[in-house]
Amino acid sequence: xxxPIFVAAMLAVVALLSACVTIxxxxxxxxxxxxxxxxxxxxxxxxxxxxxxxATKEAK
Amino acid sequence: xxxxxxxxxxLATSAMAQGNLEVNTPAIAHAKSxxxxxxxxxxxxxASGALGLARDGTVQVRDANAIPLAQRAGIQxxxxxENSDRDTLxxxxxxxxxxxxxxxxxxxxxxxxxxxKAQSGWWVQNAQGAWQKK
Numbered sequence: 001x002x003x004p005i006f007v008a009a010m011l012a013v014v015a016l017l018s019a020c021v022t023i024x025x026x027x028x029x030x031x032x033x034x035x036x037x038x039x040x041x042x043x044x045x046x047x048x049x050x051x052x053x054x055a056t057k058e059a060k
Numbered sequence: 061x062x063x064x065x066x067x068x069x070x071l072a073t074s075a076m077a078q079g080n081l082e083v084n085t086p087a088i089a090h091a092k093s094x095x096x097x098x099x100x101x102x103x104x105x106x107a108s109g110a111l112g113l114a115r116d117g118t119v120q121v122r123d124a125n126a127i128p129l130a131q132r133a134g135i136q137x138x139x140x141x142e143n144s145d146r147d148t149l150x151x152x153x154x155x156x157x158x159x160x161x162x163x164x165x166x167x168x169x170x171x172x173x174x175x176x177k178a179q180s181g182w183w184v185q186n187a188q189g190a191w192q193k194k
Contacts, residue, residue, distance in 0.1 A: 027165040028081065035081040035153065036166075036173040043095045046177065 087152040091145040098145075101138050111139065112183035112191055117150065117171035118143045122183055122191060146170070 041047045102119065105111040110126035111119055119142050121127075127135050150170060154163040175184035180194045 027162055028079065029165070029169065031079050031081045032153075032162075032166055032169040033173065035083050036170045037177075039083065039092060039149070040170070040173055040177050042092060044099055044177065045096065 081153060082156040083153055085152060085156045088149060088156065091149040091152065095142060095145050095149075098138055098142055102135070102142065105135055106178070106182040109183050109193070110135070112185060113171075113174045113178055115171055115175075115185040115187060115189065117167040117174065118146055120185075 102111060105127060106113070108126050110121065110123050112122040114120045119139050121136060121139055124132060124136070150167040151160070151163050153166050154160050175194075178184050178194050182194050183191050184194055185191055
């Protein structure tokens with residue numbers, strides 16, 4: 001009784017894991033690019049304060 | 061335990077399916093805020109050409125002599141700290157998305173976007189390793 005259930009469970013595990021591998025193996029280039037853009041904007045404060053860049057001239 | 065792992069895998073999979081990378085973890089937030097705070101210190105030296113944005117997604121000291129002597133050691137250690145935060149950032153984004161092997165791809169993506177977004181007058185390294193002024 002237990003064995004078929006166990007086998008089925010193992011098959012489910014294998015199926016699930018291989019599905020994950022299939023999905024994750026490809027690098028999501030577009031998503032990575034938009035994540036990078038967001039982080040760079042934050043680190044360089046590019047979009048929150050649009051006047052920040054020209055302000056370097058006025059700062060003196 | 062197993063059910064928990066399954067749920068995590070399912071969650072990771074569905075996050076992936078939505079086409080966004082997970083970037084909200086404490087380690088990522090920490091690296092980001094440290095980098096943002098450091099930027100004001102580094103920015104003038106990107107403009108002077110002392111520092112450049114390297115093709116490997118790091119900051120490099122191109123010309124230490126362009127940094128006033130009094131600041132030189134401080135800037136050099138800020139660059140080292142910046143690069144360590146950048147390494148953390150790339151590694152943690154890969155990890156947060158369940159795929160540590162993506163670190164190199166994430167690094168390459170960032171390298172490209174740092175140079176694309178650099179202000180004109182800043183120095184960036186092209187794919188062949190040569191430095192160019194934007």
